[in-house]
């Protein structure tokens with residue numbers, strides 16, 4: 001069911017934590033009302049997450065909210081009962097949502113927190129909802145380099161910050177000056193880069209706090225040089241990766257001094273499928289949804305790859321993709 005509830009109160013189920021939220025029977029649930037009268041955004045119920053993930057799989061989220069601006073976002077977050085989980089998504093290009101769906105509220109600021117502007121000399125300010133490619137092209141147009149690699153990453157700036165996205169030796173956090181966040185109480189904060197512990201595809205953001213914007217220092221270069229560098233990176237990607245197919249990019253992190261793709265390929269797993277999920281023939285670290293894959297097919301294939309690589313190489317592959325949700329809630 002799909003409906004917009006900006007005009008009326010909705011009844012939400014409130015319980016102690018996510019586990020209890022899922023397990024408690026209807027009779028045990030305490031009913032609590034969220035006041036939507038101050039909200040200006042769109043709240044949907046039972047929103048299929050296949051609409052919000054690049055694998056195009058996944059069950060429904062109890063609620064899905066898209067605010068109209070940062071103030072509306074703040075009002076909404078503080079209105080969600082504290083027991084109800086809040087999950088942020090960008091473009092879902094690094095997310096596997098299980099078929100049983102998500103308990104709680106999914107929040108998306110894609111296309112909403114979309115400011116992109118010069119703040120000071122060669123520094124740009126970028127909203128969390130801006131597509132990475134747009135940020136890279138904006139910088140290139142001004143002859144500024146340092147984030148060319150973002151042109152090939154099909155995520156949002158918020159998702160890239162959360163993942164410390166990177167490619168071709170670059171990482172988004174390398175050039176960050178400061179970030180803005182919002183917490184579970186709807187409070188907005190500004191932090192310098194050194195507040196965070198940054199690692200390979202990871203960053204230490206406090207629990208229940210999310211990125212809303214960042215300021216990035218860029219390198220003065222020449223427009224044609226930056227644009228050429230983007231073009232080269234994109235054509236190398238097109239050569240090596242199955243870009244026209246439904247995927248989440250690289251499924252596993254590269255182990256130290258090795259490549260997940262090399263290990264997977266050496267086990268003869270290219271082309272191996274479970275249901276509609278298949279290891280790409282073009283790039284062994286990509287799993288493709290051939291059209292009718294479920295999240296369960298993909299997760300089983302992830303586990304099969306891990307077991308096979310471990311058996312042959314004694315290397316434990318760690319997923320880069322974030323797996324969330326419930327496998328059996330609606331089954």
Ligand SMILES: Cc1cc2nc3c(=O)[nH]c(=O)nc-3n(C[C@H](O)[C@H](O)[C@H](O)COP(=O)(O)OP(=O)(O)OC[C@H]3O[C@@H](n4cnc5c(N)ncnc54)[C@H](O)[C@@H]3O)c2cc1C
Pocket residue numbers: 054087088089090091092093094095128152153154155156157158159160161162163164165166167209210211212243247248249250322
């Ligand atoms: C074809 C393809 C190629 C790819 N190539 C690369 C690559 O070269 N390098 C690379 O690093 N990645 C790559 N990826 C993976 C993916 O695009 C990146 O990880 C991207 O940064 C994820 O952004 P997103 O907006 O899609 O985040 P989502 O997938 O929506 O979310 C990822 C995680 O970030 C969290 N999150 C999202 N927004 C916020 C926010 N505002 N604040 C806090 N947490 C948030 C989510 O809760 C989730 O845990 C590729 C993916 C595809 C499909």
